[in-house]
Amino acid sequence: MKYPFEQVETKWQKYWEENKTYKTDLTDLEKSIYCLVMFIYPSGAKLHCGHWYNYGPTDSWARYKKLKGFNVFEPMGYDAFGLPAENYAIKTGIHPYDSTIKNIEDIRTQLKRMGNMYDWDAELMTCDPEYYKWNQWLFLKLYEKGLAYRKNAPVNWCPSCNTVLANEQVLGDGTCERCGTFVEQKNLTQWFFKITEYADELLEGLEKIDWPEKTKLMQKNWIGKSTGAEVEFKLDAHDESFVIFTTRPDTLFGATYMVLSPEHPLVNKITTEGNKEAIKKYQDEVKSKSEIDRTSTAKEKTGVFTGAYAVNPVTDEKIPIWIADYVLMTYGTGAIMAVPGQDERDWEFAEKFDLNIVRTVEPPEDFDGKAYLGDGPAINSDFLNGLNVDDAKKKIIEWLEEKNIGKKTINFRLRDWLISRQRYWGTPIPIIHCEHCGEVPVPEDQLPVELPYDVDFKHDGGSPLAQNASFVNVTCPKCGNKNAKRDVDTMDTFVDSSWYYLRYLNPKFDKVFDSNLANAWTPVDQYVGGAEHAVMHLLYARFFHKFLRDIGLVNSDEPFQKLIHQGTITNQGAKMSKSKNNVVNPDDFIMNYGADVFRLYLMFMGPYELGGDWNDKGIVGTDRFVQRVFTLFKEHENITKGLTIPDTFEIKDLSEEEKSVYRKVNQTVQKVDVEIDNFRFNTAVAQLMELLNELTKNLSKCKKELQAYSLIRFASMIAPLAPHLGEESWIVLGYDKPLFENPVWFEADEKALTVDTVTIAVQVMGKIRAKIDMPFDSSEEEVKEAVYKNENVQKHIDGKNVIKEIYVKNKIYNIVAK
RNA sequence: GCCGAAGUGGUGGAAUUGGUAGACGCGCUGGAUUCAAAAUCCAGUGUCCGCAAGGACGUGCCGGUUCGAGUCCGGCCUUCGGUACCA
Numbered sequence: 001m002k003y004p005f006e007q008v009e010t011k012w013q014k015y016w017e018e019n020k021t022y023k024t025d026l027t028d029l030e031k032s033i034y035c036l037v038m039f040i041y042p043s044g045a046k047l048h049c050g051h052w053y054n055y056g057p058t059d060s061w062a063r064y065k066k067l068k069g070f071n072v073f074e075p076m077g078y079d080a081f082g083l084p085a086e087n088y089a090i091k092t093g094i095h096p097y098d099s100t101i102k103n104i105e106d107i108r109t110q111l112k113r114m115g116n117m118y119d120w121d122a123e124l125m126t127c128d129p130e131y132y133k134w135n136q137w138l139f140l141k142l143y144e145k146g147l148a149y150r151k152n153a154p155v156n157w158c159p160s161c162n163t164v165l166a167n168e169q170v171l172g173d174g175t176c177e178r179c180g181t182f183v184e185q186k187n188l189t190q191w192f193f194k195i196t197e198y199a200d201e202l203l204e205g206l207e208k209i210d211w212p213e214k215t216k217l218m219q220k221n222w223i224g225k226s227t228g229a230e231v232e233f234k235l236d237a238h239d240e241s242f243v244i245f246t247t248r249p250d251t252l253f254g255a256t257y258m259v260l261s262p263e264h265p266l267v268n269k270i271t272t273e274g275n276k277e278a279i280k281k282y283q284d285e286v287k288s289k290s291e292i293d294r295t296s297t298a299k300e301k302t303g304v305f306t307g308a309y310a311v312n313p314v315t316d317e318k319i320p321i322w323i324a325d326y327v328l329m330t331y332g333t334g335a336i337m338a339v340p341g342q343d344e345r346d347w348e349f350a351e352k353f354d355l356n357i358v359r360t361v362e363p364p365e366d367f368d369g370k371a372y373l374g375d376g377p378a379i380n381s382d383f384l385n386g387l388n389v390d391d392a393k394k395k396i397i398e399w400l401e402e403k404n405i406g407k408k409t410i411n412f413r414l415r416d417w418l419i420s421r422q423r424y425w426g427t428p429i430p431i432i433h434c435e436h437c438g439e440v441p442v443p444e445d446q447l448p449v450e451l452p453y454d455v456d457f458k459h460d461g462g463s464p465l466a467q468n469a470s471f472v473n474v475t476c477p478k479c480g481n482k483n484a485k486r487d488v489d490t491m492d493t494f495v496d497s498s499w500y501y502l503r504y505l506n507p508k509f510d511k512v513f514d515s516n517l518a519n520a521w522t523p524v525d526q527y528v529g530g531a532e533h534a535v536m537h538l539l540y541a542r543f544f545h546k547f548l549r550d551i552g553l554v555n556s557d558e559p560f561q562k563l564i565h566q567g568t569i570t571n572q573g574a575k576m577s578k579s580k581n582n583v584v585n586p587d588d589f590i591m592n593y594g595a596d597v598f599r600l601y602l603m604f605m606g607p608y609e610l611g612g613d614w615n616d617k618g619i620v621g622t623d624r625f626v627q628r629v630f631t632l633f634k635e636h637e638n639i640t641k642g643l644t645i646p647d648t649f650e651i652k653d654l655s656e657e658e659k660s661v662y663r664k665v666n667q668t669v670q671k672v673d674v675e676i677d678n679f680r681f682n683t684a685v686a687q688l689m690e691l692l693n694e695l696t697k698n699l700s701k702c703k704k705e706l707q708a709y710s711l712i713r714f715a716s717m718i719a720p721l722a723p724h725l726g727e728e729s730w731i732v733l734g735y736d737k738p739l740f741e742n743p744v745w746f747e748a749d750e751k752a753l754t755v756d757t758v759t760i761a762v763q764v765m766g767k768i769r770a771k772i773d774m775p776f777d778s779s780e781e782e783v784k785e786a787v788y789k790n791e792n793v794q795k796h797i798d799g800k801n802v803i804k805e806i807y808v809k810n811k812i813y814n815i816v817a818k
Numbered sequence: 819g820c821c822g823a824a825g826u827g828g829u830g831g832a833a834u835u836g837g838u839a840g841a842c843g844c845g846c847u848g849g850a851u852u853c854a855a856a857a858u859c860c861a862g863u864g865u866c867c868g869c870a871a872g873g874a875c876g877u878g879c880c881g882g883u884u885c886g887a888g889u890c891c892g893g894c895c896u897u898c899g900g901u902a903c904c905a
Binding site for chain 1: 821822823824829830831832837838841842843844845857858871872884885886898899900901903904905
């Protein structure tokens with residue numbers, strides 16, 4: 001009989017939904033596990049293989065925990081705001097709200113067809129006023145604490161998306177993450193969240209969480225903490241000074257010139273008459289250069305002399321001040337002291353423009369390079385001479401602090417999070433601008449500031465909300481001024497995803513989230529999502545969690561205790577995308593093979609964290625497997641009815657075939673447990689296939705009790721991986737109640753794992769010359785006797801002297817002979 | 819350039835602490851069943867030599883440590899991610 005997957009899967013999906021099988025009792029905390037998958041972005045496209053690969057195996061892990069008796073919470077929701085819906089609206093005229101709601105409905109249907117154990121009562125979508133109301137509330141809290149502020153800043157502006165992008169959203173080649181257009185710089189007044197306030201803690205916290213090392217390293221580099229000093233340099237001709245940041249204050253004696261960023265405010269002030277023209281020209285060039293040109297490390301250094309000089313505070317020498325685009329206004333103080341002797345970029349620059357080079361750290365004798373970055377004794381440095389780099393740093397900082405011209409400083413690469421977006425489809429910023437009162441927060445009882453439906457989102461730059469007069473014009477809540485205006489920008493959607501895991505716990509709650517539940521259920525035990533979120537989402541969420549802790553809403557430091565990234569499924573080596581026209585549609589496979597087979601195949605393909613290239617050739621293998629499993633169960637229909645199944649068997653009472661079955665069942669029980677727990681689904685499936693092969697061969701030769709014993713274990717183990725098949729098998733075996741309503745998971749019988757005989761490999765000089773079967777745990781003498789009886793072994797040691805023999809119990813006997 | 823991960827049969831991939839390389843699946847070959855085919859079942863399948871017993875070679879390349887290396891060490895090559903002058 002062919003496995004009627006369609007009928008079976010529909011039946012169980014209906015049953016689970018009607019009986020709310022997966023509704024989690026959040027008050028039951030005894031063995032609670034929060035298993036979270038990154039929520040779905042409901043763009044126009046349907047669920048693709050990548051979604052399945054993310055959600056299917058994660059659900060299998062959650063189901064495994066459930067069968068082990070844990071109270072598992074696994075929610076799913078919709079990250080519903082964002083640019084693609086709005087761009088789609090501009091193209092088609094379909095309102096983002098309408099298309100998003102429609103997409104969510106389609107996606108929900110598809111998600112349900114997967115048969116995951118989501119708690120649908122916890123479902124949320126971020127474009128719901130009941131959700132984004134709390135984005136606004138959190139914004140106000142951040143504002144209250146001085147962590148949300150507005151400043152005029154050069155921002156990354158995507159001319160195609162008509163919006164500001166966070167640094168994280170600008171790709172390495174200077175293009176927009178979403179549309180690939182080259183990003184420009186533009187000055188705008190923007191809202192920022194002060195994530196830098198938490199820079200140190202975000203760095204230190206990485207040590208406490210169980211995340212992939214690679215991801216932690218990426219965050220570490222992104223935060224980019226560097227310790228150094230700020231040093232004040234006086235100008236030679238003016239009564240002015242400026243401050244630079246350096247990580248190498250010990251090299252101060254080697255500072256032979258200075259470089260200011262072309263945008264540095266001092267540049268125009270200090271440039272001497274004869275150099276003004278050249279400086280102006282260079283500044284213009286830099287401004288018009290695209291980000292990609294400016295930041296290319298490959299290109300030659302450029303720069304212009306200002307004509308002005310600074311005074312090196314330790315040598316009292318006059319040193320020239322240049323401007324160059326390799327010094328960035330956005331990092332440190334926008335000015336550096338150049339030490340060509342110990343810095344490669346400075347060396348290159350000095351060589352090109354014929355500037356003075358002084359080594360202040362003695363390179364090793366065999367060093368033939370240019371700038372020397374390593375450790376060594378200080379030279380040409382007066383009172384620092386002879387000290388190593390660390391000691392010299394300490395001493396010079398003391399000296400600078402004493403003279404009051406410098407101090408120890410820590411700098412971060414991390415910058416504040418720019419959250420303003422000049423777009424429609426997002427959370428309105430809850431601020432009112434009043435000509436008398438300035439920025440006025442919208443009072444809490446007036447939240448949410450609802451996003452109006454009636455808006456011309458086909459704007460040509462600027463915020464679409466600015467076009468809607470009834471939205472914009474309000475009375476100032478503070479002074480009653482009738483000419484106050486709402487802020488017309490919306491928030492970055494990463495705000496939405498920074499705290500959604502807390503809202504899931506009670507999505508209808510009348511406060512931002514239920515703190516009691518949050519403290520009971522977070523940190524999330526297991527978070528699963530794409531590695532592309534390594535710095536943005538995962539850093540912002542950590543920042544939010546720490547802020548929420550500081551205002552007393554959660555009592556933990558980190559949102560996600562354990563993190564796993566699923567690998568990427570490619571097609572012919574390329575990422576699946578509409579533009580490449582290589583998207584594999586799961587629906588065809590679901591129709592032909594069912595959800596279980598498709599999920600099993602994705603898990604069986606290879607290691608979960610590596611992903612892989614899609615190839616549909618192998619899916620017939622998992623289909624055959626499922627067919628054979630079902631046939632096996634059907635052959636033993638109702639076997640458990642009226643039968644007493646023992647927990648263990650006495651091995652001595654079993655026939656050879658029974659022993660073989662008993663051992664394989666228990667080996668599998670042990671292995672599958674460990675493998676699923678560690679997201680190694682491919683080997684778990686392989687192990688179950690091995691068990692099936694064993695059962696096909698020998699189960700009919702076993703007594704009925706052992707048959708039932710084996711089959712109930714098989715059903716329980718296959719259930720997390722192929723849930724519909726698992727439930728069906730359980731019922732076929734004669735049980736009345738579904739497995740996932742009455743979780744069952746088995747422990748291995750340790751005694752069954754032992755073997756009577758082992759095959760020992762016999763090596764002569766490390767090469768295998770024979771394999772002999774020996775009783776388990778045989779002594780060296782016993783094995784030796786058997787080894788020397790072997791003809792082939794004798795042949796290979798004939799005429800040689802045995803120098804040494806090595807015996808590894810139950811594994812190897814190696815003879816070294818010359 | 820720098821940082822990270824990975825390179826194993828025709829193919830996707832398995833291999834505790836160094837200890838029988840290639841589990842499991844796909845594909846392929848042969849057989850059973852069938853009027854025939856599909857489906858299913860059984861057997862075989864790293865390469866080369868050999869009728870066989872057996873032997874030689876095999877985990878990207880070169881070298882090393884070891885009785886023994888896919889696994890450890892040194893030096894390369896390739897692919898894929900991340901990053902982009904951070905002073």
